[in-house]
Amino acid sequence: xxxxxxxxxxxxxxxxxxxxxxxxxxxxxxxxxxxxxxxxxxxxxxxxxxxxxxxxxxxxxxxxxxxxxxxxxxxxxxxxxxxxxxxxxxxxxxxxxxxxxxxxxxxxxxxxxxxxxxxxxxxxxxxxxxxxxxxxxxxxxxxxxxxxxxxxxxx
Amino acid sequence: xxxxxxxxxxxxxxxxxxxxxxxxxxxxxxxxxxxxxxxxxxxxxxxxxxxxxxxxxxxxxxxxxxxxxxxxxxxxxxxxxxxxxxxxxxxxxxxxxxxxxxxxxxxxxxxxxxxxxxxxxxxxxxxxxxxxxxxxxxxxxxxxxxxxxxxxxxx
Amino acid sequence: xxxxxxxxxxxxxxxxxxxxxxxxxxxxxxxxxxxxxxxxxxxxxxxxxxxxxxxxxxxxxxxxxxxxxxxxxxxxxxxxxxxxxxxxxxxxxxxxxxxxxxxxxxxxxxxxxxxxxxxxxxxxxxxxxxxxxxxxxxxxxxxxxxxxxxxxxxx
Numbered sequence: 001x002x003x004x005x006x007x008x009x010x011x012x013x014x015x016x017x018x019x020x021x022x023x024x025x026x027x028x029x030x031x032x033x034x035x036x037x038x039x040x041x042x043x044x045x046x047x048x049x050x051x052x053x054x055x056x057x058x059x060x061x062x063x064x065x066x067x068x069x070x071x072x073x074x075x076x077x078x079x080x081x082x083x084x085x086x087x088x089x090x091x092x093x094x095x096x097x098x099x100x101x102x103x104x105x106x107x108x109x110x111x112x113x114x115x116x117x118x119x120x121x122x123x124x125x126x127x128x129x130x131x132x133x134x135x136x137x138x139x140x141x142x143x144x145x146x147x148x149x150x151x152x153x154x155x
Numbered sequence: 156x157x158x159x160x161x162x163x164x165x166x167x168x169x170x171x172x173x174x175x176x177x178x179x180x181x182x183x184x185x186x187x188x189x190x191x192x193x194x195x196x197x198x199x200x201x202x203x204x205x206x207x208x209x210x211x212x213x214x215x216x217x218x219x220x221x222x223x224x225x226x227x228x229x230x231x232x233x234x235x236x237x238x239x240x241x242x243x244x245x246x247x248x249x250x251x252x253x254x255x256x257x258x259x260x261x262x263x264x265x266x267x268x269x270x271x272x273x274x275x276x277x278x279x280x281x282x283x284x285x286x287x288x289x290x291x292x293x294x295x296x297x298x299x300x301x302x303x304x305x306x307x308x309x310x
Numbered sequence: 311x312x313x314x315x316x317x318x319x320x321x322x323x324x325x326x327x328x329x330x331x332x333x334x335x336x337x338x339x340x341x342x343x344x345x346x347x348x349x350x351x352x353x354x355x356x357x358x359x360x361x362x363x364x365x366x367x368x369x370x371x372x373x374x375x376x377x378x379x380x381x382x383x384x385x386x387x388x389x390x391x392x393x394x395x396x397x398x399x400x401x402x403x404x405x406x407x408x409x410x411x412x413x414x415x416x417x418x419x420x421x422x423x424x425x426x427x428x429x430x431x432x433x434x435x436x437x438x439x440x441x442x443x444x445x446x447x448x449x450x451x452x453x454x455x456x457x458x459x460x461x462x463x464x465x
Contacts, residue, residue: 154324169464
């Protein structure tokens with residue numbers, strides 16, 4: 001990691017910034033999507049979220065679990081579990097000064113796999129499509145982690 | 156991003172460090188708050204967490220779902236879903252070298268909105284107060300993401 | 311934070327990269343562990359994940375909640391709630407230029423405590439072993455946050 005200081009100003013770091021921001025924005029959109037499903041299906045988690053105007057009993061019935069809402073939430077949770085490791089490991093990886101082409105390959109594979117994962121999960125498409133999309137993201141992150149550990153190992 | 160190296164040593168980066176740490180600490184406190192509710196309401200998720208001394212049957216009854224505990228947990232989850240994107244995007248944003256006043260505005264709005272969000276969620280106050288607090292945080296993060304993408308775009 | 315630029319190229323930053331990557335990899339392994347429990351116990355969250363070949367009714371019965379699967383998922387969630395704050399605060403802490411020995415102590419304590427936390431949670435071992443492991447991680451992160459705030463405070 002000798003040339004790290006110069007690296008932070010590099011095309012690799014700009015590419016990381018771009019792809020990390022895009023995939024974080026994608027993850028953030030799962031929040032509004034959950035709200036959309038909650039509002040259209042009238043399924044809420046809190047009493048204060050149910051629409052005013054209905055009777056207390058009607059509103060209480062809206063506090064329930066809905067399969068479509070749970071699906072969006074699982075998709076969001078899977079993003080948290082995978083996108084955040086990518087961002088952390090990807091940042092450290094970008095600072096190890098990899099080749100631009102190699103870095104772009106990692107970032108594009110990961111971000112592409114997460115977009116596919118979301119589409120497959122929400123449709124839903126039959127397995128193993130979701131499993132494969134998830135796997136591509138995992139392998140990409142592991143590959144970057146391997147470079148970080150082999151370049152910067154200091155225990 | 157030409158002057159990134161000098162930027163990391165700047166007031167903007169110190170401001171980011173300060174606000175990011177404060178809002179992460181706030182998020183971390185949701186953990187102990189969950190434990191507090193679990194212990195005072197005697198509601199647990201694991202058998203090994205129930206108090207020793209009770210009969211096995213009494214302890215099994217404590218493995219249940221409680222509305223107050225679930226409310227803290229949803230609040231914590233909402234923090235994970237919003238604070239972490241802020242921290243990631245905010246770090247990249249700080250490295251694009253924004254004006255100090257503009258950066259402070261973003262950081263203060265976001266961190267303020269999350270404190271308000273937590274108070275509103277825990278009281279709870281009527282909607283749309285929580286929705287608004289959440290929205291301010293989202294818009295702030297989107298605004299920073301916009302600057303990162305327009306400054307550092309490299310696909 | 312005057313000498314931050316030189317710090318990023320230091321042994322402290324390499325140590326941070328190493329420990330952050332290791333603990334993120336540990337967290338990521340909770341995903342495959344959940345899949346392993348789901349597949350061996352035949353407990354799924356989505357219809358499309360249930361094995362082909364069974365009747366629709368048999369497959370529907372596999373959409374249920376299993377205590378072992380939920381345990382892994384709680385362990386994973388606890389990692390998200392604790393490891394991510396460590397990574398964020400640890401990065402900022404590494405940039406404040408702490409002593410190498412002090413930084414290594416923080417990183418080793420945190421990462422060690424999270425490995426112990428996972429083992430204790432999965433066995434499970436009796437309390438307060440899990441509470442203590444969790445506490446060590448919290449205190450370590452708070453200690454680093456204290457240094458960040460006292461070194462870089464800019465409100």
